[in-house]
Amino acid sequence: MAQKTYRVIQWCTGVVGKAALQHFIENPIYDLVGVLVTNPEKVGKDAGEIVGLPPTTGVLATNDVEKIIALEADCVHFAPIVTDVDLICRLLRSGKNVASVAGPFSRQHYPEQFAKIDAACQEGQTSYHACGIHPGFSGDILPLTLTRLMNRVDHIQVTEFIDKIRNPMVYTEMMGFGRDPDELLAKPSRSPEAPFAFAESMAMVAEGLGKTIEKVTTKLEVAKATQDIPYSLGVGLPDTGVVREGTVAGQHYEWTAWADGAPLITYHFYWTMGEHVEPKWDLDSRYQVVIDGDPALEVRLMARPDANGVRPFLGLPWTGLVGATAMAAICDAKPGVVTHIDLGVVQPHGLVRR
Numbered sequence: 001m002a003q004k005t006y007r008v009i010q011w012c013t014g015v016v017g018k019a020a021l022q023h024f025i026e027n028p029i030y031d032l033v034g035v036l037v038t039n040p041e042k043v044g045k046d047a048g049e050i051v052g053l054p055p056t057t058g059v060l061a062t063n064d065v066e067k068i069i070a071l072e073a074d075c076v077h078f079a080p081i082v083t084d085v086d087l088i089c090r091l092l093r094s095g096k097n098v099a100s101v102a103g104p105f106s107r108q109h110y111p112e113q114f115a116k117i118d119a120a121c122q123e124g125q126t127s128y129h130a131c132g133i134h135p136g137f138s139g140d141i142l143p144l145t146l147t148r149l150m151n152r153v154d155h156i157q158v159t160e161f162i163d164k165i166r167n168p169m170v171y172t173e174m175m176g177f178g179r180d181p182d183e184l185l186a187k188p189s190r191s192p193e194a195p196f197a198f199a200e201s202m203a204m205v206a207e208g209l210g211k212t213i214e215k216v217t218t219k220l221e222v223a224k225a226t227q228d229i230p231y232s233l234g235v236g237l238p239d240t241g242v243v244r245e246g247t248v249a250g251q252h253y254e255w256t257a258w259a260d261g262a263p264l265i266t267y268h269f270y271w272t273m274g275e276h277v278e279p280k281w282d283l284d285s286r287y288q289v290v291i292d293g294d295p296a297l298e299v300r301l302m303a304r305p306d307a308n309g310v311r312p313f314l315g316l317p318w319t320g321l322v323g324a325t326a327m328a329a330i331c332d333a334k335p336g337v338v339t340h341i342d343l344g345v346v347q348p349h350g351l352v353r354r
């Protein structure tokens with residue numbers, strides 16, 4: 001039987017975008033037709049070279065937005081550092097389905113943005129899907145699937161653990177590591193709107209269980225550096241900063257959705273800058289789902305240990321892959337905004353390659 005193929009564009013090639021781009025090059029169900037970059041040093045490079053593969057795809061990266069929008073393509077995997085709803089709408093109107101790791105995620109909190117996306121989907125007869133590891137997988141599709149193993153659900157807790165020393169990333173500075181603890185607690189670096197990005201995931205789990213969220217409560221605690229902690233912003237890069245002793249070296253955000261007057265879903269985010277912090281939190285980077293009820297369960301989603309026995313944090317590549325592996329299903333979906341519920345059980349063809 002002939003394999004159905006999908007013409008795809010990769011929009012931006014950061015850590016997330018590169019994981020998706022590599023998948024589009026290697027998976028035979030995808031036909032890579034375009035790559036949009038913002039970095040002038042990447043313009044004109046073959047897509048293969050950008051992800052460390054042979055430069056033989058014949059698709060050269062461009063920073064020409066109009067050229068990309070004019071391409072004949074079925075879909076765009078959208079992975080810029082910040083979202084751009086007007087750009088997403090232009091892509092949708094031009095007949096390209098869009099999966100965005102940068103959101104917007106929540107119709108409830110961004111109704112105007114979703115009204116624009118709805119209209120663009122109808123005009124282009126295309127679909128929009130917001131995706132990623134969290135939001136997009138660990139806090140929604142994963143726990144909801146796991147509840148199928150339960151007789152009764154009391155409380156679902158999803159935790160993201162990231163040690164940013166062993167897994168350097170661009171978000172370290174913007175998240176306020178190195179700030180004065182009292183000042184950060186009074187005015188967190190993560191904006192008060194941050195939970196909105198996760199609201200759709202919480203609502204999906206609650207709705208899937210036949211419940212409605214009554215309120216979401218939030219907490220923040222910090223850990224302090226017990227000595228100066230030098231850090232890098234990328235694997236293999238030299239140290240780019242220092243978290244000074246006594247400043248913020250760990251952050252634990254907690255967001256709880258309540259239903260029937262009790263906590264139903266709690267998301268925890270533990271981010272630390274290595275082991276010289278007090279209080280000490282778990283440094284094994286992973287996602288963890290714990291469901292209290294009958295029978296209670298726990299699932300840990302983590303990388304296999306590397307040659308040094310360290311488990312790298314795969315949240316960013318997983319973010320690219322969870323969208324990339326759903327791209328065909330998004331193309332085949334009915335026009336409009338599609339969630340995991342609409343997509344159903346995604347069948348990721350092309351992954352088994354002997």
Ligand SMILES: NC(=O)c1ccc[n+]([C@@H]2O[C@H](COP(=O)([O-])OP(=O)(O)OC[C@H]3O[C@@H](n4cnc5c(N)ncnc54)[C@H](OP(=O)(O)O)[C@@H]3O)[C@@H](O)[C@H]2O)c1
Pocket residue numbers: 011012013014015016017036037038039042079080081082083101102131132133134135136170315316319
């Ligand atoms: N849903 C989730 O679970 C989840 C998890 C992690 C990240 N994310 C989102 O994924 C997106 C990409 O994250 P990342 O870790 O790949 O970030 P990154 O490594 O910093 O890459 C972002 C890319 O965006 C492009 N870019 C740079 N400056 C830009 C600007 N001013 N405007 C538009 N694009 C710009 C660059 O692309 P070129 O290098 O190609 O020029 C850059 O490499 C972010 O929006 C992030 O919030 C979502």
